[in-house]
Structures are given as structure tokens and as C-alpha cells.
Amino acid sequence: MKLDRYVRQMVFPPVGETGQRKLLSSSVAVMGCGGLGTHIADNLSRAGVGRLKLVDRDHVEWNNLQRQILFDEQDAAAALPKVGAAARKVQAINSHVRIEPLAVEVSPANVEGIVGDVDVVLDDCDNFDTRYLVNDACVKRGVPWVYGGGVASYGMTMTVIPRQTPCLRCIFPQMPPRESAVTCATAGILATTVSIVAALECTEAMKILLGQGHPNQGLIHVDTWENSFEPFSIKGPDESCPACGQGRYDFLEAR
Ligand SMILES: [Zn+2]
Structure with missing residues (x-):
């Protein structure tokens, strides 16, 4: 395969031709095809990640x-399924990428199958139930995943490399109560915040796929309106964590 289209990325030393070939044989699952998910699919297909779910x-x-x-x-006029519309665009951006569109609701029954055969999982879940499920499945299967979310002008991201870095339950053992959750529907969301959080998630994915650089070990909080970018360090993994410490997957088992 000709690699010319990736030359600007290959000139960056941590990628190089070897790294580019790694990306081309890599696979990523994007959990959600909303603001973050569409930015992620756009970015990673241009970067030449070989297979995108x-x-x-x-x-x-x-x-x-x-x-x-x-x-x-x-x-929008045709109310197309998001994964179908996204797949068509991504295929037009990079016809070499293998796209697997899955128009399904993520559940305890299917989540392990979705995350089990990819190298990295990226988050655009629209609720915490699904995130905790993804955390359980990824920790159980040993698949790295990158949490990402945003509301109003701020967002957060955290990289979970099972048993090397803290998982979602190490930091938030209990799921936040649903009624307390601030959502994009109630607080709004700036597209610029979405772009930044998605860019951070994609960069984490590239570091993991390439085995280069230093993945984020803590929680990054960014606010585009307030011009703030704050990395918080987090100790862990936590031995008392039900998921990565004790191997108890409460959300997966809640069938
Ligand atoms: Zn944990």
C-alpha cells in the first residue's frame, strides 16, 4: 500500500513508517457516534487506523x-441511522479503512463481543450505565479504553489500561445517581469542547496503538471557555476496586 497520504504523520518521529504500518493493522471500537464519536471516527480514519467499529x-x-x-x-432530513451515515462518510475519507457499523444498544449481553476483538476502545457513551458496562468489559478482557465526556464548555478524559492504571471504578466506585447527572440537553455543549476531548482521546489511542509516548495516567479536565487545561494525577489501580482489584464485574453480571 502506498503510504504517501500519511507522510505528514510519518515525519513525526514516534510514528514513522513502522508506526504507520502498525496503525494500518490496528482496530478501534468507538462506543457512540455522537459529538465525540464522529470526531474520533473522522480523526482515526484519516490517521489510517485499519479497522473501526x-x-x-x-x-x-x-x-x-x-x-x-x-x-x-x-x-438529518432522512433521519438515517448514525452508524450508516458515519460509515459512508468515513469510507469516502479513507477507502482503505474497514468499517463495521453496529446499530445496537450496548448491553451486558453484547458488550464483551464488541470490545473483545479490538486493540483500543474509545468512549462517546451518552450515559454512565453504558460507561460502567464498558469499563467492566474492558477490564475483564484486558482491553485499554479511553473515557471521554463533555458538557457545556468543559470535558474530561482518562485512560484506562487494565491493571496498570486506575479504572473508572477505582476513581468512582459508585455510578453517579442518574438524576444528578448534568447533561448536554440541560447544560448545553460547545462543539469546540467536543473537538478537544475527542482529540485527546484519539491521541491516547495512537500512543497505545504505537506503544510510544506516555499515556495519560490521571484525569485531564479541560474548559475551552475558561482557557484551562488541568491534568490531575491519580494513584492506582486500587486493590479494593471491585472490577480491576477483585475481578467482580457487577455491571456485566447485571443481566
Ligand atoms: Zn479499578
Whole structure:
């Protein structure tokens, strides 16, 4: 395969030609095809990640167009399934990428199958139930995953390399109560915040896939409106964590 299209990335020493070939044979699952997920699919397909699983059960709506970068007015008018519309765009961006669109709701029954055969999992879940499920499945299967989320003008990301860095339950043992969760529907969301969090998630994925650099060991909090970028260090993994410390996968087992 000709690698010319990747030359600007290959000139960056941690990538190089060897790294580019690694990316081409790598696979990533994107859990959600919303703001973060569409930015991630755009970014990683351009970077030449060889296989992308896109997972989302929703259809394109008009209020998605403000930030969900792969969708256009025709997709919204036709209320197309997000994964189908995204797959078509991504394929037009890079026809060498193998896209697997999965229009399913992530559940305890299917999550291990979704994350079990990829190298990295990236987060665009729209609720914490799904995130805790993804955390359980990834920790159980030993698959690295990158948490990401944003609301209003701020966002957060954290990289979970099972049994090397803290997992989601090490830091937040209990899921935040659903009624307390601030959402994009109530607090809004700036597209610029989405872009930054997605960019951080993709960069983490590249470091992990390439085996280069230093993956984020803590929690990064970014606020585009307040011009702040704060990395918080976190100790761990926590031996008392039900998931990565004790091997108890409460969310997976809640079938
Ligand atoms: Zn843990």
C-alpha cells in the first residue's frame, strides 16, 4: 500500500513508517457516534487506523449537526441511522479503512463481543450505565479504553489500561445517581469542547496503538471557555476496586 497520504504523520518521529504500518493493522471500537464519536471516527480514519467499529443505536437529528462532524442536512432530513451515515462518510475519507457499523444498544449481553476483538476502545457513551458496562468489559478482557465526556464548555478524559492504571471504578466506585447527572440537553455543549476531548482521546489511542509516548495516567479536565487545561494525577489501580482489584464485574453480571 502506498503510504504517501500519511507522510505528514510519518515525519513525526514516534510514528514513522513502522508506526504507520502498525496503525494500518490496528482496530478501534468507538462506543457512540455522537459529538465525540464522529470526531474520533473522522480523526482515526484519516490517521489510517485499519479497522473501526462504530456503535450507536440512534438516528441523525437536526440538533446533532452543530457538533457531530460527519453528518449533514441530508442525513438529518432522512433521519438515517448514525452508524450508516458515519460509515459512508468515513469510507469516502479513507477507502482503505474497514468499517463495521453496529446499530445496537450496548448491553451486558453484547458488550464483551464488541470490545473483545479490538486493540483500543474509545468512549462517546451518552450515559454512565453504558460507561460502567464498558469499563467492566474492558477490564475483564484486558482491553485499554479511553473515557471521554463533555458538557457545556468543559470535558474530561482518562485512560484506562487494565491493571496498570486506575479504572473508572477505582476513581468512582459508585455510578453517579442518574438524576444528578448534568447533561448536554440541560447544560448545553460547545462543539469546540467536543473537538478537544475527542482529540485527546484519539491521541491516547495512537500512543497505545504505537506503544510510544506516555499515556495519560490521571484525569485531564479541560474548559475551552475558561482557557484551562488541568491534568490531575491519580494513584492506582486500587486493590479494593471491585472490577480491576477483585475481578467482580457487577455491571456485566447485571443481566
Ligand atoms: Zn479499578
